[in-house]
Amino acid sequence: MKTEARLWVRLKVIDLVAQTAWMTLTGKMGFAGDLCGILRYSCWMMEAEGDSAAAVCEAIDREIRMDSAFTNQNKHLYSLSVSGGGKEAATGDLTIERDFPRLDCGGRIFACDLFVSEQGGGKDKGYASRLNERLSGVKVTGMKSGEVWRVLVRAEDLEEAARKVEEMAVTRTRKHGLLLNPHYQAYEFIGTTEITGQ
């Protein structure tokens, strides 16, 4: 059965890269009024074949727990979710749907998940074959790896939130955009949710 798996990994301690992004966006780029928080994850989006969503989840979980290319239990939290054939399974010590920094921000707040990957997917094949060498009964057939920036913005609606995040993220000029360079990186929104009051 074909299933989709998504692995999110982030540091247990303060992420200084995300902190630097925060300070640059708010202190140097004029987004202090819009940006309410920012988190960064490593992310792997996979397609896999297995008997059931639960079996795929269990098999991938067993491998990524022991492989520091994906997670290091000493320093990372992770969330692995799998869906396929109408079934879902999840594991890990991170509840990704509710992973937000503490907010002290008025107005309507949206969390936008921006997936950033290298054009051409340089490392994707390597990650897939690394897993497939160890998995039995489950085969990873597709892999997209990258970074997710979870950007919390104040906006009137989802469209405005996405537009603001794109403005913060995509480097077009010296003063516009920080999180990715579109000349070698691709990006897509993989989730935008209103979290006002959470």
Next chain:
Amino acid sequence: MARSFKGKVAIIQFPGVNCEYETADAVRSVGLGGDLLRWNEDPALLEEALAVIVPGGFSYQDRIRAGAVSAKDHIMDKLSELASGGRPILGICNGAQVLVESGFIPGIHWERVDLALAPNVMEDREGYYCAWTYLLREGTDCVWTAAIAPGDIVPIPIAHAEGRFTTDDGAVLEEMKKNGQIILRYCTQAGLVDHSFPVNPNGSLENMAGVCNREGNVLAMMPHPERATWLRQVPEDLAGGWGTRRRRAGGDPGKMEAAGPGRIFFESLKRWKEGGA
């Protein structure tokens, strides 16, 4: 007494750079004055500087993307003003990444980011790569290469993980080529522009190692000329004339202090200052 950069080369010390002192030494080796300016000092101090160098290292620990955070710093406003007024600016390695992320290079549309210095693409390996490379001087007139004849080959070392010049804008690439902005290309010892690794050590588009702006006063180069400023910095086993010179000088401290191949970039600046460029 207030510090003055009058007639000197200012070397910008962003937090995390590590080549600023040897870059200053390289500048001084040709008889020019060179001094460091911290990124958070008054940018007005740069007004009277002869030129500015953004040195190599890991500014802001390469967080987010090499050069991306420095490009947003206040001091870059002043560099933008100076560069567009014709002041010579050189970015070496991380400094090149800063200039690319600032849109000074290629600078066809000033401050628009038209290039990237992306992670190396290498055969059977990934990440950081150190090696001596050969650079072919091509292209237009540039302050920083004025003393190098077109067609000359200069050996200079590289050390980086993100040195692959690339763009997804074909029109920009064509314009750069038309303008002769690709001023240094990775080549073999004999000058052949071979696209394969290790001649092209990072998968750079068109074997780009150094790109200048149209006006020729701003240059972003990934190789480190300050690490090849004295003959003693040249490895004994380097193929070609410079390696031979180095072997012959072995054991003679005086001869080892002679110029290395990288000094010519700083001599070029001196020539420009003296009006010979």
